[in-house]
Structure formats: C-alpha cells, structure tokens
Amino acid sequence: MPAPPYLAFKRSAQSQTREEKRRNDERERQLQQQLQEQRQYECIGSITYSLKQSKLRRYGEHDFYEHPQARMPLGDGRKSLVYRAALARYPAMLDCVVKVRSRGVENEAIRNDIACARLKLYFRREAKIWAKLGKANHPNILPILGYVARFESSIFPGLISPFYAKGNMYDYIHNWPDRQNGLWCPESVKLQLLCDLLNGLIYVHSKFIVHRDLKATNVLIDDNGVALLGDFGNSKFLVSVGEIPSSDPAPDDWTPPEYIRHDQVGYHSPTTEGDMWSFGCTFIEIIREQNPCYPERYPKNKIVSGHLPSQDRGDGHLMNDRYWSVISACFNKGGSPTGRISAQTALRLLQMLLSIRTLSDKAKELRVINPLAGGQFKTASDSLKLELYHAVAMERTQANAQKQKFVANLKRIGQSIFGY
Incomplete structure (x- = not known):
C-alpha cells in the first residue's frame, strides 16, 4: 500500500535535508583541507625564504646516505626531534644529525593560523641566530652545516649539524x-x-x-x-x-x-x-x-x-x-x-x-x-x-x-x- 502523500513528501524533504547536509559537510571538509594546504604552503615558503636569507647551504634528500640508525630519533625535545644521518655531498662522507619539528607541532601549525605564525617565528629566529653564531667557527659553539627542505616524514625543513x-x-x-x-x-x-x-x-x-x-x-x-x-x-x-x-x-x-x-x-x-x-x-x-x-x-x-x-x-x-x-x-x-x-x-x-x-x-x-x-x-x-x-x-x-x-x-x- 503506497504511503500517504504527506508522508512521502516528509520523507522526501528529510532525504533532501540529509543529502544537503552531507554535501555541505563535504564542501566544508574540502575547504578546510584547501586552507590547511594553503597554510602549509605559505608556512614552508616563509621558512625556506628565511633560511635562504640566512645564507645557509641547502641539501636535498638525495644528498643523504641511508643510515642504519636514521629511523630512530636520537633525542626528543619539547618541540623537536633529532635524527642521525650521513651527508654524501660534503667534502667527505660525514655523520650528522638533522633537527626537525615534532609531528604534533607540524600538525598544529597547518591547522591553526596562530600556531603557524608561531612556528615561522621560531624557525626564522633559530636559523638566524644559529647561522650567525655557527658560521664564526667558534671553538665552543656547535657548528651548523646547512638545512634540508624535507627529511623523513617531516613536512617542514630541518637544520643539519655534525654528529x-x-x-x-x-x-x-x-x-x-x-x-x-x-x-x-x-x-x-x-x-x-x-x-x-x-x-x-x-x-x-x-x-x-x-x-x-x-x-x-x-x-x-x-x-x-x-x-x-x-x-x-x-x-x-x-x-x-x-x-x-x-x-x-x-x-x-x-x-x-x-x-x-x-x-x-x-x-x-x-x-x-x-x-x-x-x-x-x-x-x-x-x-x-x-x-x-x-x-x-x-x-x-x-x-x-x-x-x-x-x-x-x-x-x-x-x-x-x-x-x-x-x-x-x-x-x-x-x-x-x-x-x-x-x-x-x-x-x-x-x-x-x-x-x-x-x-x-x-x-x-x-x-x-x-x-x-x-x-x-x-x-x-x-x-x-x-x-x-x-x-x-x-x-x-x-x-x-x-x-x-x-x-x-x-x-x-x-x-x-x-x-x-
């Protein structure tokens, strides 16, 4: 027995409402994803520009040998992880460490404008200060060798120093x-x-x-x-x-x-x-x-x-x-x-x-x-x-x-x- 006209109309309206809500949610999700990608792109671009301004040498992922201990972080700080690596394009193969931001900090930065701005500030400041101190070859300052655009699963650049x-x-x-x-x-x-x-x-x-x-x-x-x-x-x-x-x-x-x-x-x-x-x-x-x-x-x-x-x-x-x-x-x-x-x-x-x-x-x-x-x-x-x-x-x-x-x-x- 067919449903009464008013019930059929009600069900149709509910179905349209659910479909419209689903489309709105999907549209909102896509918009959020686009905003995150745009924020990530702007953040990486700003950090990379500040690293170039500091005149640090840039390395790519292909400049590193596969190190047996590369997957295990040597240290875990408040906001950073330190991985061991081996540089291939140095005058000789050199054991080094790469300091990257922790995954939690990166995820927060691409979700939140304030966290993104804070990360850019911290990265720019650390790179500027370390480059200024490390390039002087002071006997009691840890030298900096350069930076890598991406390392392992990290989204943002990493800073390289000797091991x-x-x-x-x-x-x-x-x-x-x-x-x-x-x-x-x-x-x-x-x-x-x-x-x-x-x-x-x-x-x-x-x-x-x-x-x-x-x-x-x-x-x-x-x-x-x-x-x-x-x-x-x-x-x-x-x-x-x-x-x-x-x-x-x-x-x-x-x-x-x-x-x-x-x-x-x-x-x-x-x-x-x-x-x-x-x-x-x-x-x-x-x-x-x-x-x-x-x-x-x-x-x-x-x-x-x-x-x-x-x-x-x-x-x-x-x-x-x-x-x-x-x-x-x-x-x-x-x-x-x-x-x-x-x-x-x-x-x-x-x-x-x-x-x-x-x-x-x-x-x-x-x-x-x-x-x-x-x-x-x-x-x-x-x-x-x-x-x-x-x-x-x-x-x-x-x-x-x-x-x-x-x-x-x-x-x-x-x-x-x-x-x-």
Missing part, C-alpha cells in the same frame, strides 16, 4: 669509562667542560643573544672532549625598545625565578643575567651529577622563595665551599638579577678553581714524600728523587698562592655584590 659520538655533557659525565669501577668523572674534567661552556656563552652574549635554555643536555662534547654550546631553539636577541617580550613555554629546574614570577602575565624579558642563573644550576648538575633541585622536581614555590637550589643536597652532603661561592654569585639570591656576576667573571673564577684542582691532582698522582724525612722513592737515582720532590713542593706553593688569590677575588666580588 658527535660522545653525546651531550650529561651523558658524557654519567657514562664515564671507569664509572663502573667506582671512579667517577674527575672534577678537573668537569671544571674544564664548564669553562668551555662559559667561553661559548660569553661569545653568545657578545652578539646580544640570550640562550634561555642552558643545561647539560644542550651542550655537546666533540671528539676531543671539548664542550660545544648548542640548541638555540629558545634563544632570542635581547629585547629592544618597543619589542614584545617572549614567553618561556615550559619552565623547569634551570629557569630563573624572575621568569617564573611572571607566569601569570605569561611574558618576560630575556636577559643575560637569566642565563647566569641557569649556568649556576648547570654547575650544580655537573658537579653533583644530579638534577639541580634534587630530590624534588621543579619545586616552583621553593625556587621563587629562594630555598632551592641549595648547597645542601638534602642528605647532609654539602657542596665544596669554593664551588658554592661561585654558584651563589651566579644566583644572587634575595637580590636583584642585575647583581649576578657576568660570564667573564665566572670564567676567571672557574679557571682559578681549575688550576688549583689540576695542581692538586698532579700532586696526588706523583705521591712524592720528603726524602730528608726518610721517605722511600721508586725512582732510579737520588737526583731524580730530589727533582721530583722540589717539583711537587713548587706546585704546592703555587696552589697555595692560587688559593689565596682566589679567596681575595671572592672577597672583592662579595663586597661589590653583597656589600660585605
């Missing part, structure tokens, strides 16, 4: 060869790495650039054991008049308290003094081989109130007073950030600490005692015995002089900073 088998400073310290035998990384090696880091930081600050993400995992160790400052993804030029300060997306244990206090506003002005706070935290991280706020993890309120980081690790073990004097000058807790010491001053103090530690280590290695007091030597001749003894005695005298000079400098710095 170093020793990894970052954190891994280098914790994977010391004799660590399994109870012999940790010597303090003289740690102090030398920190001096290398300060050398790189001094150069960065001389170019009116703030690193903003200083920590051991962002410092690489080359084949000669020299520290190279890298990861300029959060770096920024010093804020000029009329420029909007930038936000720190993810504060952590290395973040200066003045940056944390401005979380409610969401913005802060990056300063070189902020980098010195982060260096003080890195100093603790390297010497103790632990997180600077151990055993807690980012205790925001304690950092702002000045309770952490502290000389006491929490289990009664206090850091060396000479080391802590330098770290305290980097923090200047309770005072203005402008009262913190500069990277140049910190480097001079660390060099004195390093010379004292080196002389002390040499004296321990020689294990020489006074021959006039009946000591026994294992050398062949008495003249060599006396020569060794006088050499160690002279080194000890120099070490004492260095200690006195170091204490005098600390007192002078304390008077100028803390007023005592």
